[in-house]
Amino acid sequence: MKALTWQGNMDVQVTDVPDPAIEQPTDAVVRVTSTAICGSDLHLYGVLGPFLKPGDVLGHEAMGVVEEVGSEVSNLAPGDRVVVPFNISCGHCWMCRRKLFAQCETTQVTSEGKGASLFGFSSLYGSVPGGQAEYLRVPQAQFGPVKIPDGTPDEQFLFLSDVLPTAWQAVQYADVPEGGSLAVLGLGPIxxxxxxxxxYLGVGRVIAIDSVPERLALAERYGAEPLDLGSVEDISAELISRVDGRGPDSTIDAVGMEAHGGAPGSTFISLAQKATGLLPDAVGQKVTDKLAGDRLDALLGAIKGVRRGGTVSVSGVYGGEVDPMPMMEMFDRGVQLRMGQAHVRRWTDDILPIVSDPADPLGTLDLTTHTLPLSDAVHGYEMFRAKDDGCIKVVLKP
Structure with a gap:
C-alpha cells in the first residue's frame, strides 16, 4: 500500500509499505478514506527525528471503513464506518476506568516512561504505524474506534480523531467561570x-491570539475578539490591560514547543531544536530526553496574562525537561495549570451529537482549507508548516 513515511529530518515521502494485517485478536484493519496533517506531525517533521527511523508511517488523525476484525472485536463489523482516536486505549485498565485514556496502562510505553501508545508518533509512543496511509491496523479496536453514520461527509466527523476532543478538553480544563473570559493563544486547528x-458552551468573552491574518479572521467569524500578536510588544500585559486590568479568567496555550516570539532564549532554543534533529539517533535521543528545551513564548504569555487565581490550560505539545518556568510569579499569583494529551474517548460521546447536527454548530465543515490526494502529502506538509496559501488544515485522501 501507499503511505506517507518519515525518511529523515525535514524529509517525508510517499512510499510503498507492507499492507497491515490482524496481529492480535483485539485488532481491526481500516481502509482509510480521510486522514489529516496535525501540528504535532510537524514536531516529528523537524524536531523529534532522533526517535524515528526511515520508513516509519506518520499520521494520527484518520477515519475509514472497517475491512477486517479480530476474534475479540464484537462491536465492529466489516463495512462499519469509523473514526479512529489518536491514542490507543483498552477501555478497561485502572487508568481507563478513571477515563484517563491517554494514560492507558495496557498500551503505556513504559520503556520510554510515556503514556498510552499513539498512532504514527515515534518510538516514544510505541512506533505504531500511522494513518496517513491507504490502510491502518487499529489495536484495541474493541474500545477505540467511534462508529459514525453513513451518507455524511468525512470532514464532518474526521476531527473526532484528535482536533475536537483536544480542543474540548482544553476548554474543559480551562474551567472558565459562568459569564467569564478566555484567551486562546494560537489559532491553528486546535x-x-x-x-x-x-x-458554543457559553463563554462570555473569547480573545483569539495569532499573527496570521486568515486565522484571526476565521476566529472572529465565530465570535472571538481577534488580537494580532504582531501589533503588541507584550501579550501578557495587553491581556491584563484589555480585561479589567486583571487579565482573562482563563487562558489556553494551543501552540506548544515550536512557538514563535521574542521570549528570552527563543532564538537559541530554536537553533538547538534544529541541531538536535540532525544528531545521530543515539546521541539525539539522549539530548532530547535529558536536555531538550521548548520555545515557551505562548506558554509564558498564557501564564503571565491570566488573572490572579486564574487557570491555564495547555493543549500544545511540549517535549523539554529543563524548561525554565516563572515559579515565583505562578505561586504568587495563584495560577492553576492543567495539561496533557487529550483523553479522546472521554469526550467523544459529548461531541458526537453536536457534530451530527446538520446545522454544523462548530463549523467542522469549514475547518479544512486544503484537500489533497495522499500522493501530494509532501506538498501538504510543506504548505502547512509554512502557513502558505491561508493553510489552516490539510486533509489527505488515500
Missing amino acids: GQMAVRIAK
Missing part, C-alpha cells in the same frame, strides 16, 4: 476549535 467550543 485553537480555532477551542474558540468555537468556548462560544
Whole structure:
C-alpha cells in the first residue's frame, strides 16, 4: 500500500509499505478514506527525528471503513464506518476506568516512561504505524474506534480523531467561570476549535491570539475578539490591560514547543531544536530526553496574562525537561495549570451529537482549507508548516 513515511529530518515521502494485517485478536484493519496533517506531525517533521527511523508511517488523525476484525472485536463489523482516536486505549485498565485514556496502562510505553501508545508518533509512543496511509491496523479496536453514520461527509466527523476532543478538553480544563473570559493563544486547528467550543458552551468573552491574518479572521467569524500578536510588544500585559486590568479568567496555550516570539532564549532554543534533529539517533535521543528545551513564548504569555487565581490550560505539545518556568510569579499569583494529551474517548460521546447536527454548530465543515490526494502529502506538509496559501488544515485522501 501507499503511505506517507518519515525518511529523515525535514524529509517525508510517499512510499510503498507492507499492507497491515490482524496481529492480535483485539485488532481491526481500516481502509482509510480521510486522514489529516496535525501540528504535532510537524514536531516529528523537524524536531523529534532522533526517535524515528526511515520508513516509519506518520499520521494520527484518520477515519475509514472497517475491512477486517479480530476474534475479540464484537462491536465492529466489516463495512462499519469509523473514526479512529489518536491514542490507543483498552477501555478497561485502572487508568481507563478513571477515563484517563491517554494514560492507558495496557498500551503505556513504559520503556520510554510515556503514556498510552499513539498512532504514527515515534518510538516514544510505541512506533505504531500511522494513518496517513491507504490502510491502518487499529489495536484495541474493541474500545477505540467511534462508529459514525453513513451518507455524511468525512470532514464532518474526521476531527473526532484528535482536533475536537483536544480542543474540548482544553476548554474543559480551562474551567472558565459562568459569564467569564478566555484567551486562546494560537489559532491553528486546535485553537480555532477551542474558540468555537468556548462560544458554543457559553463563554462570555473569547480573545483569539495569532499573527496570521486568515486565522484571526476565521476566529472572529465565530465570535472571538481577534488580537494580532504582531501589533503588541507584550501579550501578557495587553491581556491584563484589555480585561479589567486583571487579565482573562482563563487562558489556553494551543501552540506548544515550536512557538514563535521574542521570549528570552527563543532564538537559541530554536537553533538547538534544529541541531538536535540532525544528531545521530543515539546521541539525539539522549539530548532530547535529558536536555531538550521548548520555545515557551505562548506558554509564558498564557501564564503571565491570566488573572490572579486564574487557570491555564495547555493543549500544545511540549517535549523539554529543563524548561525554565516563572515559579515565583505562578505561586504568587495563584495560577492553576492543567495539561496533557487529550483523553479522546472521554469526550467523544459529548461531541458526537453536536457534530451530527446538520446545522454544523462548530463549523467542522469549514475547518479544512486544503484537500489533497495522499500522493501530494509532501506538498501538504510543506504548505502547512509554512502557513502558505491561508493553510489552516490539510486533509489527505488515500
